[in-house]
Amino acid sequence: MRVLGINALFHDPAAALVIDGRTVAAAEEERFSRRKHGKRPVPFSAWELPEQSARWCLRRAGLAPADLDAVAYSYDPALARPAADMGLDDPFDPLRQDYARRAPDFLAEALPGLNPAKVRFVPHHVAHAASAGPASPYPDCAVLVLDGRGECASHLAGRYVDRELTVLATQELPHSAGLFYEDLTDHLGFLRSSDEFKVMALASYGVPRHADALREAVHGNGDGGFTARPVDWAALAPRREPGAPWTREHADLAASAQACLEDLVLDLARWLHARTDGEEVLTLAGGVALNCVANSRLHREGPFSRLWVQPAAGDAGTALGAALHVAREKEPTWQMDTPALGRGWSDDELRAWLERAAVPYEEPADIAETVAETLAADGVVAWFQGRSEYGPRALGHRSLLAHPGRSENLERLNAVKGREEFRPVAPMVLAERAGELFDGPLPSPYMLFVHEVAREWRDRIPAVVHVDGTARIQTVDRAAEPLVARMIEYFERRTGLPVVVNTSLNTAGRPMVDDPRDALECFGSAPVDLLALGPFAVRRKAVFA
Numbered sequence: 001m002r003v004l005g006i007n008a009l010f011h012d013p014a015a016a017l018v019i020d021g022r023t024v025a026a027a028e029e030e031r032f033s034r035r036k037h038g039k040r041p042v043p044f045s046a047w048e049l050p051e052q053s054a055r056w057c058l059r060r061a062g063l064a065p066a067d068l069d070a071v072a073y074s075y076d077p078a079l080a081r082p083a084a085d086m087g088l089d090d091p092f093d094p095l096r097q098d099y100a101r102r103a104p105d106f107l108a109e110a111l112p113g114l115n116p117a118k119v120r121f122v123p124h125h126v127a128h129a130a131s132a133g134p135a136s137p138y139p140d141c142a143v144l145v146l147d148g149r150g151e152c153a154s155h156l157a158g159r160y161v162d163r164e165l166t167v168l169a170t171q172e173l174p175h176s177a178g179l180f181y182e183d184l185t186d187h188l189g190f191l192r193s194s195d196e197f198k199v200m201a202l203a204s205y206g207v208p209r210h211a212d213a214l215r216e217a218v219h220g221n222g223d224g225g226f227t228a229r230p231v232d233w234a235a236l237a238p239r240r241e242p243g244a245p246w247t248r249e250h251a252d253l254a255a256s257a258q259a260c261l262e263d264l265v266l267d268l269a270r271w272l273h274a275r276t277d278g279e280e281v282l283t284l285a286g287g288v289a290l291n292c293v294a295n296s297r298l299h300r301e302g303p304f305s306r307l308w309v310q311p312a313a314g315d316a317g318t319a320l321g322a323a324l325h326v327a328r329e330k331e332p333t334w335q336m337d338t339p340a341l342g343r344g345w346s347d348d349e350l351r352a353w354l355e356r357a358a359v360p361y362e363e364p365a366d367i368a369e370t371v372a373e374t375l376a377a378d379g380v381v382a383w384f385q386g387r388s389e390y391g392p393r394a395l396g397h398r399s400l401l402a403h404p405g406r407s408e409n410l411e412r413l414n415a416v417k418g419r420e421e422f423r424p425v426a427p428m429v430l431a432e433r434a435g436e437l438f439d440g441p442l443p444s445p446y447m448l449f450v451h452e453v454a455r456e457w458r459d460r461i462p463a464v465v466h467v468d469g470t471a472r473i474q475t476v477d478r479a480a481e482p483l484v485a486r487m488i489e490y491f492e493r494r495t496g497l498p499v500v501v502n503t504s505l506n507t508a509g510r511p512m513v514d515d516p517r518d519a520l521e522c523f524g525s526a527p528v529d530l531l532a533l534g535p536f537a538v539r540r541k542a543v544f545a
Helices: 051-061 092-102 105-111 124-132 179-186 196-203 209-215 248-275 292-301 317-327 347-357 369-376 408-417 481-495 516-525
Strands: 001-008 014-019 022-030 069-075 120-122 141-146 153-161 165-173 216-222 227-230 281-285 308-309 381-384 397-404 426-428 451-454 475-476 497-503 528-531 536-539
Touching: 001 051, 014 051, 014 141, 014 153, 014 317, 022 051, 022 105, 022 317, 069 105, 092 105, 092 120, 092 227, 105 120, 124 153, 124 165, 124 281, 124 317, 141 248, 153 179, 153 248, 165 248, 179 196, 179 248, 196 248, 209 216, 209 248, 209 475, 216 248, 248 281, 248 292, 292 308, 292 497, 317 536, 347 516, 347 528, 347 536, 369 381, 369 397, 369 481, 369 536, 381 516, 397 408, 408 497, 475 481, 481 497, 516 528
Parallel strands: 001 069, 069 120, 141 281, 281 308, 381 528, 426 475
Antiparallel strands: 001 014, 014 022, 141 153, 153 165, 216 227, 381 397, 397 497, 426 497, 528 536
């Protein structure tokens, strides 16, 4: 069975292709269009489809649209109600719903040869859930979905038994943990439905002195649902205009909202654990599942012994979930063992890109050794290897790498990327060494938890230690990522440090680098010392001699 999954309605449009139960391709539209998040989440953009990523998925498998057995669209307009009836201030929502109903015809126009009758609507939160439970290593598990909104709800709690979903609770709009955090994001001068991770980072600089006041508005109800009433943010801290300096008041408000969100996640998880008779495994999806600080508190204090978070937990992941949900009706479900589901190029193709660009390049015996040597000399490396990652995290395929032992490298990388100074960067560490340096859930291959950095290591790797003494780590499995593992080993031989700095290969406001042209453009416009493009090395000094 050949199923193309589509996420399009709100934000982060994406496509995923499942063939005979196995995911063969998944990619976000932003990586092709070069528009961050693909589009803004407004009704007027709801008609825009992930046309480029969908066509690439089909090309990857050698399929034409007519070859598809189904297209799974991650929203079901039949479940939606008028926004005003749900207590939402969204006067143009009828336009969004009209576009959703017409999605089969829009898709048939975008993918000539597709029969619109093959389009299946999958409820938004079911698609989120299917990206987590069935894709996880656990056929039996609980699943918790929290985000801004779906058709008429903002939350789903359920249980998978033999990868079949039973929904146990939902929370109807307007109550929404995701919209609560989005509203604060806007109040703090960041971009709604885009910059929520900045609020999470800023929270570490504050004290949660408003948490009790916020808990009066946002709290669990003890029945698997919750209350989330509007908050008068300005009564707690002045609005920050975009680009203006942040103050302690802003950091305290961020810390308070973060604490409130964590309390809510814990409350819902405890209810779900009891409702599932002590299920051991919890899987997570939805935009709130990208809050790695909340995930870590859930790991420490929650009732589940194991957590698994979908690396593309945001709306992009619903393309994958919708396809898996439809494919599950006839095929065994695929288990996600890597997020590297996007585009990749052969060595010959990469060489052709370099020769077309007419840049001097080397082909060293081992690119991992060359990169380690550059990092040990305090150079910044653009690392472009294999297929690109599905989801918002750079996980060793499209990364900027640096030396973690120099504290100034945090400021240096934020300057290279044009980011706020309070933003942390992450460490990559071999899975078998992680326990020596970091305390938290291990392994952590998708950078979705924060870990306490061991005190004896904080002064040795200061670039990756956040202000609160934590780091959002990525553990590297030798079998899954042999090239990355070898590079880290070579770096340790030179420096004594089993860690390298890893942040996404992009600059502020732009999507992560995806193809070789993007990599060359980023290398040319940012002060990066070495571009490792597959097995080839491009040195800044040689290009700009």
